[in-house]
Amino acid sequence: MRLLHTSDWHLGRSLHGVDLLEHQAAFLDHLVAVTRDEGVDAVLVAGDVYDRAVPPVEAVTLLSETLGRLAEHAVVVVTSGNHDSAIRLGFGAGLMRPGVHLRTRVADAATPVTLTPPGRGAGGGDVPVLVYGLPYLDPDVVRRALSPDPSEPLARSHAAVTGAAMDRIRGDLAVRTAAAAAAGTPRPRAVVLAHAFVLGGEASESERDIRVGGVDHVPAGVFAGMDYVALGHLHGPQRIGGAAGTVLRYSGSPLAYSFSELRQVKSSVLIDVGPDGVVGEARLIPAPVPRRIAEVTGTLEELLGAAGEAYVADWLRVTVTDVARPPELYARVKVRFPHALVVQHRPPAAAGAREHVAVTSARDxxxxxxxxxxxxxxxxxxxxxxxxxxxxxxxxxxxxxxx
Missing domain, CATH: 1.10.20 (Histone, subunit A)
Structure with missing residues (x-):
């Protein structure tokens, strides 16, 4: 089975006032083309489809059209993230066209989407792949629902509620594995979509803080027993170390949503799952870059000269280092760099001066x-x-x- 993992689309988001919907639509066109051209069996979208609980109409329309186009080529499984409203994203899930599965309710976490078409990737075959979708689990909302005894809620942490949800998934997987053994059919492989901050992941400034009770991390070992864990929430593509036999990956966001992401290569993840689990190494499919995001620092004279030439077409953070603030600084920078998003004056620090640290949404x-x-x-x-x-x-x- 060939799977394409993506997440954190954040439809409706802007970048320092620039509307990104046109560029997000270009990425989704690219995603549909990859799904078609690579013979993908299932597209996995691990949360934060929208950027906010009440998305703009244009973002809703874009999602609707994209899910329809993807479903022409592959099964689509979508989970909700901490930016999404699970209720709004999941509304009408039962009316979705065949092949589109929304997993936004905790009650559905241990009910997999079963993928049965012949595998087209290396090591494929007829081995079924069970795809379990975990919506974002807010401990304050779900710690009673996931507790074996609702009168005694789980600990108020992401680790506790994610661990309880994974226990349910492993229980369902064990039943299905035993049934397959009794019937003499191939053992199913297991894939989980989860929107969480897994211990060992490298954060950016643009992810919304999800601490509850001062705790936000989930240990990677919580996902033991799965073949592949398609993670969402962190915007940088990365692999996380986990239990033997379990591959955990963040696909990252398709676009840079802050200057902390300017060195990230945005991508989606293509994997093959065979009779023994994930086959070979994942392929990172680079996302289209609508406009490079960059930063440049120097005196105004330097930036207006040759030093700024390579940055004229970029989304840019400009730091001007003249000792005195140049007159008409913003206007002069914008003439030189029409796509500059941030213009700041930072003269050389005086000896002993206290350094100022930017406060971002990633801070507690x-x-x-x-x-x-x-x-x-x-x-x-x-x-x-x-x-x-x-x-x-x-x-x-x-x-x-x-x-």
Whole structure:
């Protein structure tokens, strides 16, 4: 079986005010072409299809059209991420055309999509592949539903709820494996889609923080027993070390959504699954690059001269280092670099000056708030103050989940 793994489309997102929907549509055209040309049996989309819970109409239309086009060539399995509204994304799942499967409910996590067509990749054959789709699991929302005893909720952590969901999946897989052995048919292989921050992954600045109770990581060992784990959430393509026989990969996002991603090569992941699991190495299929994202630093005279020539067509972060801020700085930079997204003046630091650190969405909000309290009061937050900050943050997160 040949599988194409992608995630974190973030349809409807902008980059410093630039609407990216046209470029996201170009990536999806590319994805349809890869699915057709590579003989893909199933496309796996591991969450964050949309950028927010209530996406713009144009993003909804683009997703609808894309799922229809992909389904002409392959089975499609889609799970929800922390940016998606699971209810809105999953609405009408039962009415979807054959071949399109939305997995947005915890109750469906241990109900696989069974792939049975003959494998077209190396080592294929008629071995069935079971695809289990885990939606993003918010501990505050699902720790009772996933507990064996609802009166005793699971620990308030991503590791606890993901582990409980995986126990259900392994239980279903064991039943199906035993039935196959009794019938003398090939043992099924198992693939999981999961939207989570797995321990060992390298984050970017553009992923939304998902800490609950100060905990966001899921140990890779939670996924033991699976053949392939198609991960979503982190925007850089990367492989994560796990249990023997289990391959864990992030496909990454199709476009760069922050300057922290400028050195990432965006891609989707093509794998073959045979009778003994994943066959050979994964192939990373490079995504189209609508416009390079880059940064350039220097004095204004340098940037307006030869040093800036290679960056004229890029989405750009420009840092001007003149000792004094040049007059009409922004206007002069925009004439030279029409696609500049960020223009900042940073003169050489004086000896002993305190370095300023940018605060991004990847930072723990509680750490940022605590640093602010310390900056204002010259003392770390007391235990009572830290508790009040945590309660306020989690109240806001709960309101966001209900939106």
């Amino acid at each position: 909000p509680l750490e940022v708030a605590a640093e602010f309290v310390e900056h204002i009061t010259a003392a770390e937050p007391t235990r009572a103050e830290a508790s009040a900050l945590r309660a306020a943050l989690e109240h806001v997160l709960a309101l966001d989940r209900s939106a």
